[in-house]
Each structure stands twice: as structure tokens, then as C-alpha cells.
Amino acid sequence: MYAQMVTSEASNEDPEKLAAFQARIDAGEKIEPKDWMPEGYRKTLIRQIGQHAHSEIVGQLPEGNWITRAPTLERKAILLAKVQDEAGHGLYLYCAAETLGVSRDELTEALLAGKMKYSSIFNYPTLNWADIGAVGWLVDGAAIMNQVPLQRTSFGPYSRAMIRICKEESFHQRQGYDIMMKMAQGTPEQKAMAQDALNRFWYPSLMMFGPSDRDSVHSAQSMAWKIKINTNDELRQKFVDQTVPQAEYLGLTIPDPDLKWNEEKGGYDFSEPDWSEFFEVIKGNGPCNAERMEARQKAWDDGAWFRDGLMAHAKKRAAARVAAE
Amino acid sequence: MALAALDLDQALFEGLCRLGDSTLVLGHRVSEWCGHAPVLEEDIALANVALDLIGQTQMWLGLAGEVEGKGRDADTLAFRRDVWDFRNLLLVERPNGDFGHTLMRQFLFDAWHQPMLKALEGSGDARIAEIAAKAGKEVAYHLERSADLVIRLGDGTTESHQRMQTALDKLWPYTGEMMMADATDQALAGAGIIAAPDSLRPAWDALVGEVLTEATLKPPEGRYMHKGGKQGTHSEHLGHMLTEMQWLQRAYPDAKW
Numbered sequence: 001m002y003a004q005m006v007t008s009e010a011s012n013e014d015p016e017k018l019a020a021f022q023a024r025i026d027a028g029e030k031i032e033p034k035d036w037m038p039e040g041y042r043k044t045l046i047r048q049i050g051q052h053a054h055s056e057i058v059g060q061l062p063e064g065n066w067i068t069r070a071p072t073l074e075r076k077a078i079l080l081a082k083v084q085d086e087a088g089h090g091l092y093l094y095c096a097a098e099t100l101g102v103s104r105d106e107l108t109e110a111l112l113a114g115k116m117k118y119s120s121i122f123n124y125p126t127l128n129w130a131d132i133g134a135v136g137w138l139v140d141g142a143a144i145m146n147q148v149p150l151q152r153t154s155f156g157p158y159s160r161a162m163i164r165i166c167k168e169e170s171f172h173q174r175q176g177y178d179i180m181m182k183m184a185q186g187t188p189e190q191k192a193m194a195q196d197a198l199n200r201f202w203y204p205s206l207m208m209f210g211p212s213d214r215d216s217v218h219s220a221q222s223m224a225w226k227i228k229i230n231t232n233d234e235l236r237q238k239f240v241d242q243t244v245p246q247a248e249y250l251g252l253t254i255p256d257p258d259l260k261w262n263e264e265k266g267g268y269d270f271s272e273p274d275w276s277e278f279f280e281v282i283k284g285n286g287p288c289n290a291e292r293m294e295a296r297q298k299a300w301d302d303g304a305w306f307r308d309g310l311m312a313h314a315k316k317r318a319a320a321r322v323a324a325e
Numbered sequence: 326m327a328l329a330a331l332d333l334d335q336a337l338f339e340g341l342c343r344l345g346d347s348t349l350v351l352g353h354r355v356s357e358w359c360g361h362a363p364v365l366e367e368d369i370a371l372a373n374v375a376l377d378l379i380g381q382t383q384m385w386l387g388l389a390g391e392v393e394g395k396g397r398d399a400d401t402l403a404f405r406r407d408v409w410d411f412r413n414l415l416l417v418e419r420p421n422g423d424f425g426h427t428l429m430r431q432f433l434f435d436a437w438h439q440p441m442l443k444a445l446e447g448s449g450d451a452r453i454a455e456i457a458a459k460a461g462k463e464v465a466y467h468l469e470r471s472a473d474l475v476i477r478l479g480d481g482t483t484e485s486h487q488r489m490q491t492a493l494d495k496l497w498p499y500t501g502e503m504m505m506a507d508a509t510d511q512a513l514a515g516a517g518i519i520a521a522p523d524s525l526r527p528a529w530d531a532l533v534g535e536v537l538t539e540a541t542l543k544p545p546e547g548r549y550m551h552k553g554g555k556q557g558t559h560s561e562h563l564g565h566m567l568t569e570m571q572w573l574q575r576a577y578p579d580a581k582w
Contacts, residue, residue, distance in 0.1 A: 067356045076379055
């Protein structure tokens with residue numbers, strides 16, 4: 001769930017075309033980049049896929065924070081491979097967005113200018129090694145909840161990117177849980193780290209699904225277009241139901257005194273996260289917003305000479321080829 | 326002095342630590358870039374290189390532990406030795422600097438690493454030959470990438486040229502150590518386990534010369550070469566790297582991860 005609160009745009013196009021488009025979606029057909037599509041559909045998708053791509057890129061930072069301190073060679077290799085997968089996901093998603101007529105550089109500039117968002121979760125810090133486990137278990141776990149249904153999304157390139165991404169994300173989630181097992185079964189200090197990680201990541205993970213969208217017009221439009229498949233509340237409930245037994249197995253306590261199995265609904269009752277905190281994080285006031293954006297800005301600025309150098313060399317080569325012909 | 330079997334085992338342990346510590350330290354340095362590279366493709370490529378180097382470290386230090394026979398595995402060697410026991414080349418512990426500095430360090434190392442592994446494929450020790458063959462496939466790709474980028478940036482803009490030249494000037498005095506032999510190298514080369522370090526010189530000179538010419542870069546005039554890494558005398562930088570890398574293992578010595 002790396003796209004939160006994506007505003008969908010209404011479309012004021014020819015009603016006949018709109019109806020034909022909707023009929024294709026209802027029939028389960030995939031929309032491909034060259035097909036006609038409502039402007040609102042295109043813009044909403046650019047926003048959603050772009051936000052998802054940015055989340056993958058910014059998401060490298062909290063995990064990258066532990067690569068140089070990973071406790072064994074194997075853990076270091078696994079973490080490196082995971083962060084590399086995330087950069088790869090960013091790449092497929094930017095490519096999917098490019099098919100809608102926006103370049104990767106334009107999306108990057110919009111992110112750096114604060115005009116586009118990334119998931120709120122990456123504005124939380126990774127403070128102990130168990131956080132790397134918790135990120136895989138909870139954050140990737142929450143992301144999978146949303147991304148599995150998105151494999152069936154109506155836009156072809158997005159759907160195909162999701163199919164690839166989901167395979168890797170499930171692997172990451174298992175690796176995260178494996179770290180949690182080691183920590184939860186380890187020394188008293190390791191157990192304390194595991195519990196501390198769960199305490200800090202539980203509510204931010206619930207926030208990843210976004211606030212309840214019961215009354216949201218945008219959600220209704222996105223759901224009709226099959227850009228969004230389930231409501232935020234459905235996904236959050238599914239996540240809690242899946243995660244609670246996993247925490248019990250680890251012998252860890254979910255930091256919610258009101259968490260209780262509800263026989264009637266066949267799911268857990270649980271406390272809502274503090275939505276005022278969520279809105280502050282979205283506004284830029286989370287614990288790491290400033291650092292995350294500074295890191296991305298610095299990478300972009302420091303890399304300018306590198307990108308320019310490669311372009312200049314490519315031009316020289318092209319000119320030399322022309323001269324030789 | 327005649328070399329007893331015990332001494333050869335000691336030399337072999339040292340030689341394997343030289344290989345494994347160099348890949349470990351360089352892999353660590355490269356991994357410091359994660360999430361901060363100038364373009365996404367570079368983030369991916371750097372992670373790939375770091376991963377390969379860490380994988381090679383597991384093999385070299387794993388074998389070193391076996392040869393030593395004191396029950397130390399690759400992780401114990403990586404995370405529980407102090408600076409003076411590290412045997413990596415000084416070149417690989419140089420801090421990253423800008424992206425050009427990182428790339429130049431990689432190229433100067435790869436240009437040695439690839440032919441060195443090629444030679445090790447013919448090692449009299451089958452375990453070493455096997456690791457070298459596996460690592461060699463990965464390193465051939467590292468060299469292709471780093472040489473290509475050095476050429477493109479050397480012969481890019483005025484700024485990219487200047488940055489690559491500065492990196493070359495700074496790193497050049499750390500390249501000699503790769504081809505300098507000491508008693509350990511001589512013992513291992515004499516036993517047919519490794520190629521004599523100076524035998525790698527012609528290949529390195531030719532490759533580096535060719536790439537730098539195409540990149541419009543010039544090696545500095547000075548001939549002075551730093552040494553000591555292979556014998557355990559390091560720069561100040563390595564201790565800081567180990568402080569970070571070994572922290573969890575040192576702080577929680579009883580924990581399993």
C-alpha cells in the first residue's frame with residue numbers, strides 16, 4: 001500500500017466514449033497505453049503509480065539505514081538484495097507511468113518540489129535491528145494486502161508491474177518475519193528490540209491503508225475504474241486478522257489493549273490509529289520527512305554532473321558516428 | 326628458511342584473508358551508497374556489485390576459517406577481528422568521496438581483480454580455483470561496467486572530466502600495493518597456489534592504460550605507492566568502518582542473528 005489518498009479526477013468527456021470505456025473495464029478488459037482513456041483516468045493513474053514509485057525509492061532509505069550495520073554477512077546480503085528489489089520496483093513503476101505520457105524526471109521533480117507524495121510509513125525511523133524485521137513483516141505485509149488485488153487492476157502496464165512486484169514482496173515479508181523470529185526467540189535484549197519495533201510500527205502500518213473511505217467520492221470513481229479494488233477499511237481489517245496470530249506466534253504483544261476477536265464479524269476489533277498524527281505526517285511533520293527529502297534532493301543534486309557527463313558523452317559518440325558515415 | 330607445512334597453512338590463511346577482506350571492505354563501501362546514487366539504474370547496479378562482493382567474502386573467509394581450523398567462520402572473521410587483523414588492500418578502504426571517486430576506485434580494483442581471479446582459476450588448490458571461477462563471472466561484469474563509466478565520464482563534460490581526473494590523482498598511489506609481493510605472496514606463489522602479484526602487472530597496465538586513454542585521463546606523475554594494508558597496517562578510515570559494521574556483534578556477543 002504505497003499509494004494513499006490518491007485524489008481521482010472526474011472526466012467531462014463525450015458520454016458515449018465514457019460509457020464504452022466503462023463497459024470495457026466492466027468486462028474485465030485491460031486498458032493499454034495506446035487505447036483511448038478518459039483524462040481523469042490517465043491523471044489519477046499517473047498520481048497513483050507515481051506515488052507508488054516514489055514510495056519504493058524513498059523506502060530504500062529507512063532500510064538502507066541498517067545495511068552498513070547488518071549483523072552477519074548473510075543478513076547484509078539479504079537486506080541489500082531487498083533494497084535492490086525496491087529500486088527495481090521503482091523502475092518498473094516509473095516505466096508504467098511513462099506509458100501514460102509523463103517522464104521519470106518530471107515525476108522526480110514533482111516529488112522533490114513537494115507536489116507529489118510517497119507513503120507516510122517511510123517517514124518513520126528505523127531505530128534498532130528488529131525494525132528491519134518489522135518493516136518486512138508489517139510494512140511489506142500491508143503493501144501486499146493492497147498490491148495483490150491490484151494485479152487485477154484495469155491498466156495493463158500497472159497490472160503487469162504488480163504481478164512481478166507481488167512475487168518479490170511476499171519473499172520480503174517472509175524474510176522480515178524470519179528476522180522477527182530470530183529476535184523474538186533470542187536474548188532478552190533481542191526480544192526487547194522486537195517488541196519495541198512492533199510497538200513503533202503497528203499504528204503507522206495501520207495508517208498505510210489511509211483513512212476510512214466510506215464517504216469518499218474519489219474512491220468510488222477509482223473503484224469503478226478498477227484502479228482501486230478494495231476499500232481502505234476492508235484491507236486494514238484483513239491485515240489485522242492476518243497479523244495478530246503471527247504476533248502471537250512470536251510471543252509479542254500488539255500495542256492495543258482493545259484488540260479483541262469478534263466472533264460475530266469473524267475478525268478482530270481493534271483501535272484506530274491516531275489520524276491527527278497521520279495528517280501531520282502527510283503534511284511533512286513526521287519524524288523523518290525532512291531527512292528523507294533532503295537525502296533524495298542531495299542524491300539528485302550531487303548526481304547532476306554524472307547525468308550530464310553521460311549525456312555529453314552519448315552526444316559526442318553520436319556525432320562521431322554521423323561524421324564517420 | 327625452509328617453509329614447513331605449518332607456515333604454508335599460515336600463509337594460506339593470510340592469503341585468503343587478503344582476498345576476503347578486500348571484497349568485504351569494498352562491498353561495504355559500495356553498500357554505503359544504497360539509496361543515494363545519481364540515478365536509479367546506478368542504485369541497482371551498485372547494490373548488485375556490493376552483493377557479489379559480500380557473497381565472495383562469504384566464500385573466501387569461509388575457506389580461511391576452515392584452513393585456520395580454530396572454529397572461526399566467515400562471520401566471526403568479519404565481525405570479531407580488529408583493524409590490525411584485517412588484510413585488505415588500502416585502496417578499497419578509501420572513503421567513497423563523490424560518485425566519480427567511487428567509480429574510479431572500483432575500476433582500478435576491477436582491472437586487477439578480474440585478471441587475478443583468472444589466474445587463480447589455475448590454482449593448485451582446487452577450493453581456491455572453484456571460488457575464483459565463480460567470482461570471476463561476476464567480476465567480469467563489474468569490470469565491464471566500471472571501465473565503461475570511467476570512459477564515458479572522463480570523456481563527458483568538462484566537470485565530469487575534472488572529477489574523474491581528480492579521483493584518479495587521489496587513488497593512483499594506492500594501486501601499487503596490488504602488484505607488490507611480500508613473503509606470504511612468495512610462499513603461496515612458490516607453492517602454485519596463487520599467481521605472483523607482479524605477474525599481474527602487464528595485464529593491469531595494458532587495460533588501465535587503454536581505458537584511461539579512451540577516457541582522456543592521465544595517471545599522475547608521482548611514482549610513490551602506499552602499502553601496508555595486506556600486512557595489517559591500515560589508514561584511519563578502516564577503524565571507523567569496522568566500528569559501524571561490527572557494532573551489533575560487539576554489543577551483543579551472545580546473540581544469534
